[in-house]
Amino acid sequence: MxxxxxxxxxxxxxxxxxxxxxxxxxxxxxxxxxxxxxxxxxxxxxxxxxxxxxxxxxxxxxxxxxxxxxxxxxxxxxxxxxxxxxxxxxxxxxxxxxxxxxxxxxxxxxxxxxxxxxxxxxxxxxxxxxxxxxxxxxxxxHRARPLTFAGWRIDPTRRELHDPTGVRITLTSAEFDLLLAFCRHPGQVLSREQLIDLAQGGLAGPVERSIDVHISRIRQKIEPDPQDRSMIKTVRLGGYLFTPVVEPA
Known part of the structure; x- marks a missing residue:
């Protein structure tokens, strides 16, 4: 009993x-x-x-x-x-x-x-x-809420990215996961190992350096000047830093 x-x-x-x-x-x-x-x-x-x-x-x-x-x-x-x-x-x-x-x-x-x-x-x-x-x-x-940065809008639920004029920008799954990781950790230096974890396994290939290729493609799509790299900065011996202010949409 x-x-x-x-x-x-x-x-x-x-x-x-x-x-x-x-x-x-x-x-x-x-x-x-x-x-x-x-x-x-x-x-x-x-x-x-x-x-x-x-x-x-x-x-x-x-x-x-x-x-x-x-x-x-x-x-x-x-x-x-x-x-x-x-x-x-x-x-x-x-x-x-x-x-x-x-x-x-x-x-x-x-x-x-x-x-x-x-x-x-x-x-x-x-x-x-x-x-x-x-x-x-x-x-x-909270994590499903859309976010904005520098006029851009990223929606985790719909997995969509829109530029400041409202045009939808096409991203691969890995590119989207990486950009979302940056948006959720703005102003923080993220190593390649951290980015692999934060991107939830969406990266193609086991080599950390493959992140560099994905980030290069993201830069071509969101940077005002891809040669200037003002949004995603490379930190020597550290990783990458997302500089824009990120706010809930």
């Missing part, structure tokens, strides 16, 4: 929807009380198929997923969820089942608790994961 200490944290949470995948009716009832008392909106599924149906028709913020379930177990469910969703997952494992905890994390679970556990620990872990998810979503929204 699951030992839940029925503690209520002093600060109520927002109405985040928590889906508990748990086949034990007694544990489900106890979890429902704890989640509601702490300001969450609990939903329950006893099997993988019930969970799938709920996920199709409801917006869920976090999943509390028991490992031991009839039919498809929690580890298989976790693996399947991670193939299409980044929803936060807390695995629930039996005490001492180290292999289940390790496998759960390797399959994409964000956290785990072991039975028996108390409500204060579970609520703290749920809140921490929801904060991380909110922060990650805010970061993604």
């Amino acid at each position: 699951l030992a839940l200490e029925h503690d209520v944290l002093p600060t109520p949470a927002t109405q985040a929807r928590i889906l508990c995948v748990e086949d034990d009716p007694e544990i489900a009832h106890m979890l429902s009380d704890v989640l509601e008392d702490n300001g969450f909106a609990p939903m329950f599924a006893g099997t993988a198929s019930e969970m799938d149906a709920l996920l199709q028709r409801e917006s869920i913020d976090l999943v509390v997923l028991d490992v031991m379930l009839p039919g498809e177990d929690g580890l298989s469910i976790c693996r399947r969820l991670r193939q299409w969703s980044s929803i936060p997952i807390i695995m629930v494992t039996a005490r001492g089942e180290d292999l289940d905890r390790i496998l759960g994390l390797e399959l994409g679970a964000d956290d785990y608790v072991t039975k028996p556990f108390n409500s204060r620990e579970l609520m703290a872990r749920i809140r921490a994961l929801l904060r991380r998810a909110d922060s990650g979503a805010a970061t993604m929204r």
Whole structure:
């Protein structure tokens, strides 16, 4: 039997929807009380198929997923969820089942608790994961915002570059990723190794010097005078420096 200490944290949470995948009716009832008392909106599924149906028709913020379930177990469910969703997952494992905890994390679970556990620990872990998810979503929204520099506009979502007159400029994938990296780190000297990392692997070829070719092509497209190199400066023994002021569009 699951030992839940029925503690209520002093600060109520927002109405985040928590889906508990748990086949034990007694544990489900106890979890429902704890989640509601702490300001969450609990939903329950006893099997993988019930969970799938709920996920199709409801917006869920976090999943509390028991490992031991009839039919498809929690580890298989976790693996399947991670193939299409980044929803936060807390695995629930039996005490001492180290292999289940390790496998759960390797399959994409964000956290785990072991039975028996108390409500204060579970609520703290749920809140921490929801904060991380909110922060990650805010970061993604921020990184998706179009940016402007010297009259130019670069849109990370559409992957488009427009010159000061509004004309769209054609860039290769590698050129776009490099220019976007510069725009996200203006006024900072970036080495070739850093640019490889920041360009997210979009560069052609394994040799760092290939960056020089891509940057040369970018310069030909954005520099007022390609011979002057006022926007992308070469820093001897350092790398490259993007000089324009970059602002949100």
